[in-house]
Amino acid sequence: DTAVSQTPKYLVTQMGNDKSIKCEQNLGHDTMYWYKQDSKKFLKIMFSYNNKELIINETVPNRFSPKSPDKAHLNLHINSLELGDSAVYFCASSRDRGYTFGSGTRLTVV
Amino acid sequence: GENVEQHPSTLSVQEGDSAVIKCTYSDSASNYFPWYKQELGKRPQLIIDIRSNVGEKKDQRIAVTLNKTAKHFSLHITETQPEDSAVYFCAASMSVDYKLSFGAGTTVTVRA
Numbered sequence: 001d002t003a004v005s006q007t008p009k010y011l012v013t014q015m016g017n018d019k020s021i022k023c024e025q026n027l028g029h030d031t032m033y034w035y036k037q038d039s040k041k042f043l044k045i046m047f048s049y050n051n052k053e054l055i056i057n058e059t060v061p062n063r064f065s066p067k068s069p070d071k072a073h074l075n076l077h078i079n080s081l082e083l084g085d086s087a088v089y090f091c092a093s094s095r096d097r098g099y100t101f102g103s104g105t106r107l108t109v110v
Numbered sequence: 111g112e113n114v115e116q117h118p119s120t121l122s123v124q125e126g127d128s129a130v131i132k133c134t135y136s137d138s139a140s141n142y143f144p145w146y147k148q149e150l151g152k153r154p155q156l157i158i159d160i161r162s163n164v165g166e167k168k169d170q171r172i173a174v175t176l177n178k179t180a181k182h183f184s185l186h187i188t189e190t191q192p193e194d195s196a197v198y199f200c201a202a203s204m205s206v207d208y209k210l211s212f213g214a215g216t217t218v219t220v221r222a
Contacts, residue, residue: 030207031207033209040214041148041197041214041215042212042214042215043154043199043210043212043215044212045209045210045211048208048209050207056209058209090153090154094206094207095207096206096207097159097206098144098156098159098206099144099146099154099156099210100156101153101154101155102153103152103153104153
């Protein structure tokens with residue numbers, strides 16, 4: 001009964017491919033996020049959704065498209081993958097008290 | 111937008127000693143300041159947070175202080191143990207359910 005679960009945990013793919021990462025939370029939180037953690041461990045917000053509505057889009061290339069079918073799910077689709085997209089992607093959710101992060105998806109583009 | 115600076119980037123302490131990590135932020139509208147601990151290969155986990163109407167908060171061996179006038183906040187870990195070894199991130203936000211701007215992280219190593 002993981003609170004915020006992401007799949008897959010690891011993703012290795014070639015440049016130019018399209019891939020998706022899925023996130024689900026069972027905490028009843030209203031707000032969900034995608035963060036990117038680069039090789040230097042820096043955590044940077046990409047998107048935020050509140051009750052299925054996009055509220056933050058932080059100058060992310062439009063190759064990245066989030067989708068929230070309901071408030072418990074937030075998926076991330078990436079088109080035309082580039083080498084620089086290699087990173088760990090964390091989903092998170094929050095309601096009133098801090099974030100709960102998912103376990104992360106390590107994306108490697110070769 | 112908000113800019114959070116964190117120092118030091120690495121910190122090595124002897125077991126039992128104290129560790130202090132300092133952060134500064136730029137946006138005076140920020141009023142929520144959480145700290146996260148990330149062990150190797152794991153997710154960041156919230157360890158303590160403070161809101162702008164409070165100057166200090168303590169939870170067992172961990173304490174945070176906030177100086178809103180100077181726009182800086184600090185994490186203090188006392189009686190450090192090997193399991194405290196991890197990367198610690200400070201963050202700032204205008205609200206608890208809003209985007210967090212993270213510092214660059216501090217790698218803490220506790221020597222046995």
